[in-house]
Amino acid sequence: MKHFTVENPRAFLASLFRAAVSAADPQDCLACALPEPPVGRTIVVGAGKAAASMARALEQAWPGPLAGLVVTRYGHAAPTSRIEVVEAGHPVPDAAGQRAAVRMLDMVSGLCPDDLVICLISGGGSSLLSLALAGMSLEEKRAVNQALLASGATISEMNCVRRHLSSIKGGRLAAACHPARVVTLLISDVPGDDPVNIASGPTVCDATTCQDALDIVRRYGILLPASAERLLASGSGESVKPGDERLARSEVRMIATPAISLAAAAQAAAAAGIQPYVLGDRIEGEAADVGKVMAGIAFQAAQGTEPFQLPCVLLSGGETTVTVKGDGRGGRNVEFLLSLAIALDGHPNVFALAADTDGVDGIEEIAGAYADPTTLARGWQREMVPHAFLANNDGHTYFEALGDSIVTGPTLTNVNDFRALLITSPAGKGC
Structure with missing residues (x-):
């Protein structure tokens, strides 16, 4: 040289x-990863700091009809015509993100095997797509997030806790899409590119447990709200595990990585x-x-x-x-x-x-x-x-x-x- x-x-x-x-611009790396259009409907959902630009790139490349909703950070929207873009709070969740999560779960309910869900996931989705388990309020969820951010825990450790306090992460979004086919397009922001840690894995199975989450909380001396402590201690926050038939038709495609x-x-x-x-x-x-x-x-x-x-x-x-x-x-x-x-x-x-x-x-x-x-x-x-x-x-x-x-x-x-x-x-x- x-x-x-x-x-x-x-x-x-x-x-x-x-x-x-x-090199990570969805405009350049998304189109080549798209699946074939389905016989039925195409629904698009997603979350992350790149979700809006991913939605824009998808609209430009998709040959057939589609509709959907993605949520991104305030100020990170991009112009789209068929996929709705909602802005919400990051790194601390807010009500806008919670409402978007509820709407997404409703949007993918009642689908059939001929339908396709394209899920657009990138970093930041853990906070943006925030829907606490029953028995836990948004304010309590915010408190957990703030404590995690200040604790010194790694991103994988933080996301383990988040998955077990969520109604949509840890494979729950993909499970809600069953029996439709799910293709998740991922932009990785985590060391090792493990899909379960990107936005806390809303469409992938999770081998970690509530006990793992509790161990992390105790390791870093994180003070949880009583509701979160109960959910983890009781095991009622358990995520979707490997082998769950609801995720049998869920596929992940990595389009950009560090x-x-x-x-x-x-x-x-x-x-x-x-x-x-x-x-x-x-x-x-x-x-x-x-x-x-x-x-x-x-x-x-x-x-x-x-x-x-x-x-x-x-x-x-x-x-x-x-x-x-x-x-x-x-x-x-x-x-x-x-x-x-x-x-x-x-x-x-x-x-x-x-x-x-x-x-x-x-x-x-x-x-x-x-x-x-x-x-x-x-x-x-x-x-x-x-x-x-x-x-x-x-x-x-x-x-x-x-x-x-x-x-x-x-x-x-x-x-x-x-x-x-x-x-x-x-x-x-x-x-």
Whole structure:
């Protein structure tokens, strides 16, 4: 590979992020995964941050009649003509999402074997498609969600609890469609791409149990409302299990994944003459801890020793967690980036970008941020103590003050976090 210098590291890293997001655009990846039209009706349901853009792409590609309803995050709608798009709360459920879930279950009831249900699922669906089990209120469901988000639990652990407190997730939506055929088109936002963890698996069977959910709650010291505790302890929140005949005609097709997006970013880097190294799409753990680990890898890469060849870019994905201890603005990507910057301590040859591919890091309408060798120095000039911002979980405030926030607006897709570390050659050791 012929190597080049990077005159504008920020622009280069931003181009890789755009390549990753573009690779998960439903407009480009959905049509080839569609099933054949049925003899009977085609009903479309779905949920997630990409649900509206998936519905739009489906409408444009589908050869016959269809109707349906999908729910997405506020501000993430896309124009459709036959599939209704409803906006609802994320990451904390609201009444709009609850009403949409009730309508979806009603829409798929009474179908026959000749009918087809196309389910469009992407990340964010756990909160957007929220319908608590009987005996639990929406406010109690919201309280559970907020406690999970602050607990430090992994996404798979959070979704295990959510599935066992839901009337629509954990295979229940597919069971309601029986005996119709169900084809679920998935955009994965979870490490490992396990369908049961994408939007808490509304159309797939679930081998986990209420006891598993209780174990997670106790492991993290999560205080549940009494109603949720009763549902889990009694086993009445059990999800649809493997072998259930109601899911015999339910099929899953993965159309976009974090790995596909990282590969697209790697291809873009190579085309620019920069050696890419994909470190993996399943990186989890506390965001601040992952930042320290990535800094250690960056130090090694900056030496230009095997297996790293300079200049290079280290690419990774997955979903880190944040155990909230402060009252800052989050989110996990900027928490990672601030921890990384502190550990790098102004290393002159390392530049980084970390952002969520849906355009929302935490609850802020900010995708993430950019860091370079001057990040800490510029913060100190403004009398901002980086360690204090990290301890307060306030990465957004720190990077926004530096003008280094990345704001994309809704991308209308979601393949989780994207991290890119550019390591350049030391001056005088040409690229």
